[in-house]
Amino acid sequence: MTYKVTKVVFPVAGLGTRFLPATKAVPKEMLPIVDKPLMQYAVEESIAAGIDTMIFITGRSKNSIMDHYDKAYEMEKELEARNKTEILNLLRSIIPPHIKCVFIRQPEALGLGHAVYCALPAVGNEPFAVILPDDLIYDGERGCMKQMVDLYAQTQSSILGVERVDPSETDKYGIVRTGESKGSYANIEHIVEKPKPDVAPSNLAVVGRYILNPGIFDKIKNTGRGAGGEIQLTDAIADLMKDEQVLAFEFEGKRYDCGAKLGFLVANVEYGLLHKELKHDFLAYLKDLSATL
Ligand code: G1P
Numbered sequence: 001m002t003y004k005v006t007k008v009v010f011p012v013a014g015l016g017t018r019f020l021p022a023t024k025a026v027p028k029e030m031l032p033i034v035d036k037p038l039m040q041y042a043v044e045e046s047i048a049a050g051i052d053t054m055i056f057i058t059g060r061s062k063n064s065i066m067d068h069y070d071k072a073y074e075m076e077k078e079l080e081a082r083n084k085t086e087i088l089n090l091l092r093s094i095i096p097p098h099i100k101c102v103f104i105r106q107p108e109a110l111g112l113g114h115a116v117y118c119a120l121p122a123v124g125n126e127p128f129a130v131i132l133p134d135d136l137i138y139d140g141e142r143g144c145m146k147q148m149v150d151l152y153a154q155t156q157s158s159i160l161g162v163e164r165v166d167p168s169e170t171d172k173y174g175i176v177r178t179g180e181s182k183g184s185y186a187n188i189e190h191i192v193e194k195p196k197p198d199v200a201p202s203n204l205a206v207v208g209r210y211i212l213n214p215g216i217f218d219k220i221k222n223t224g225r226g227a228g229g230e231i232q233l234t235d236a237i238a239d240l241m242k243d244e245q246v247l248a249f250e251f252e253g254k255r256y257d258c259g260a261k262l263g264f265l266v267a268n269v270e271y272g273l274l275h276k277e278l279k280h281d282f283l284a285y286l287k288d289l290s291a292t293l
Contacts, residue, residue: 011115013059111230132208161209
């Protein structure tokens, strides 16, 4: 088995009901933070981590994700004819030439575990990353997935990205209890999907970043329906922990929960304040606005 992480799985078949009506015809992963869809941030984070194969697990009404990662032939011709070189380059940079994209349909939304299992034919017997694009993590110096790939190179253990959440919110996440800390990471002793705050083993939550050894596929195959009646990745990870060590990694970087309206708005404001063309005017606008509040 190779120990290099070269593939990432994006489970993007979910219905996005929390964002209706915006997501009736537009996949939630295509909602923009300032001027880029969430999906593109996830792909860029993967590329920055040295990953070259993007595996999208899609569903019905997700065709615009495929279009975004296809060549926009007519648009390119038009921009070429009009000498719009800068925009043309921006368009072409969405998917650099060395990147491969694989699209797999998840026929039914049976849960995150099932979505990841759908990637088996494209992943094979290799470690692989999973990114949930609605957890946007500001990359700063070194992107979250790059940090995880570096840790994987040292440990060859499956790794889950984790962060502390408000104890009242444990029922939104997979929650872990860890053993002795080894700096930024620790061995997971217990993991449970969406426990109520009164029974949660801690407030250390799994966010949408994973590196998994391929042994997870056998475990998912034998995982029945769990929380919410879905085939949960968390339950398969609990099973994997019987055979091998799984690590919780407290990454550096700020996470925005863009699956929730407030998190999505906050991300748009903060990314707006970081955007090179917009930041000055946007800051001035916010200052004026706050003076009127
Ligand atoms: C999924 C996982 C959960 C994880 C969360 C992170 O839940 O099942 O363990 O903590 O993503 O965003 P979902 O948000 O899809 O319900």
